[in-house]
Amino acid sequence: MxxxxxxxxxxxxxxxxxxxxxxxxxxxxxxxPENKYLVYTLKNPxxxxxxxxxxxxxPGNQLFKSYWRSKSVVNDLIRDKIDLFHGLSNEIPFGLKSAGIPSVVSIHDLIFIxxxxxxxxxxxxxxxxxxxxxxxxxxxxxxxxxxxKNDLIQFLGVSEESIEVIYQDCDPMFHQSVASSVNAEIKERYTLPDKYILNVGTIEERKNLMLIVKALLEVPDIHLVVVGRETSYSQKVRQFIKENxxxxxxxxxxxxxxxDLPAIYQQAELFIYPSRFEGFGIPVVEALHSGVPVIAAKGSCLEEAGGPESIYVDPDDELEMADQIKNVLDNDEKRIKMVSAGREYLNKFDSKRISGQLTQLYQNVINNAKR
Incomplete structure (x- = not known):
């Protein structure tokens, strides 16, 4: 293909x-590897x-790059004899169907709705x-x-038969244990504390970092390390940190x-992801691969990412969050059980399974288009 x-x-x-x-x-x-994979992009990687x-x-003409990506790239797909086009980020070019090119699109979330x-x-x-x-x-x-899938049916009126759920795994680098010497180097480079909770993700209102910060007031003797791009919401968080x-x-x-992220994950005591809504929540999967117990927010798909033994809390209840943080940090048996169950749950995101689902889907779409 x-x-x-x-x-x-x-x-x-x-x-x-x-x-x-x-x-x-x-x-x-x-x-x-028997297939040929062509990536249509505006810039060099x-x-x-x-x-x-x-x-x-x-694009052959650099003056009309956006038009090429949204429409005229179809001419290139015809020239390159593409059997199927996969839009990886919620969109596909206009004109694919009329050109007779089968297509698949990955839709990640409908948070904007x-x-x-x-x-x-x-x-x-x-x-x-x-x-x-x-x-x-x-x-x-x-x-x-x-x-x-449920949001597509509810908000866009898509038929259930048109949708297939295929999960994703995280980068394989999170699957490997980091050498102690590398951990020590990363700890020094970023001045990491000896004992910390970790949060990874853009610091924006939806990601709800404030919930963890407020919970810290009830949980002494633990630090919080946050890795993520800052937005205007960060100023609210920083102001609360200063005032308290x-x-x-x-x-x-x-x-x-x-x-450097695997070493930062693997040295954490606990990973917390209190986002109000996600399409999936890949940082949760990264944490599970890193052997770190997870607390996440209820209300979206994070239970799908974290599995039944991770802990899920109300995204507006900092006291519940504090209680659950203490529950994990003060209970070694609980931590061990969560880590072990998390590793077992990761079988759901096995790479061979996912790639097999993808290629079978591609082949089915191509075969149906030929009928």
Whole structure:
């Protein structure tokens, strides 16, 4: 098969959509090398984002790059004899269906519909146009969680038969134990405390970092390390930290190298992800692979990511959060059970299983298009 991918996020983005795109493409090149994989992108891959054994394709006219990605790339797909196009980040080009090119789209979440207050009017309008077009025109939709599948049915009126849930795993580097010498080096580089809770993710209102910070007031003798890009919401968090004299216990790390994350995870006592809503929650999976117990928020798909032995709390109840933090930190038997159950639950995200589901889906879509 000749498989084409939208490479905008895969070549430029270091956060969720970019990581998902690279993970999926890299997985297929390793486990199904007999296929040809072509990535259609506006720019050369940024440092560390190039994927071995793929062909990168670029617009011929640099003055109309956005138009190429959304529409005229279809001419290139025809020229390159693409058997199937996979839009990895919620959208596909216009004109695929009329050109007779089968397509699949991965839709990650519909947070812009559930929580419109977090998005500008213009962004919501653009997202709605792109998501609705992809959902209507793609031959099959990949939802990255049951939560996203349900949202597609509820908010966009997509038929259940059009959707297949295929989970994702995290970067394989989180699967490996970090050497003690590397842990020591990373601890020194980022001035990590001896004992800390970890949170990883953009510091924005939806991610709800304030819940952990407030809970710290009830949990002495533990530090909080936060890794994530700051937004205007960060100022509210920083102000609360200052007013409550938590500045010595809360560490907001900036410019953390992606390759340093496994060591930061593996030295944590506990990982907390209190986000109000996620499409999946890959940091939870990273924590489970790192052998760290997880507390997350109720209300979206985080139970799908963390499994039955992780702990889930009300995203507005800092006292419940504090109680559960103490429950984990003060109970070695509980911690061991959570870590062991988490590792077992990860079988659900086995790479061979996921890649097999993907290639079977591709083949089914191609075969149906030929009928």
């Amino acid at each position: 000749n498989i084409g991918f939208d490479g905008k996020r895969a070549t430029q983005n270091l956060t969720g959509l970019g990581n998902y795109s690279r993970y999926l493409i890299r997985l297929l090149t390793i486990l199904y 940024s440092s560390g984002m190039a994927i071995k054994d793929v062909v990168y394709k670029y 559930r929580y419109p207050q977090y998005y500008s009017f213009i962004d919501r309008a653009i997202y709605k146009l792109k998501f609705r077009h992809a959902a209507q025109k793609a031959d099959k939709i990949i939802a990255i969680s049951e939560q996203t 004299k938590l500045h010595e216990r809360v560490h907001l790390l900036q410019n953390v190298a992606y390759l």
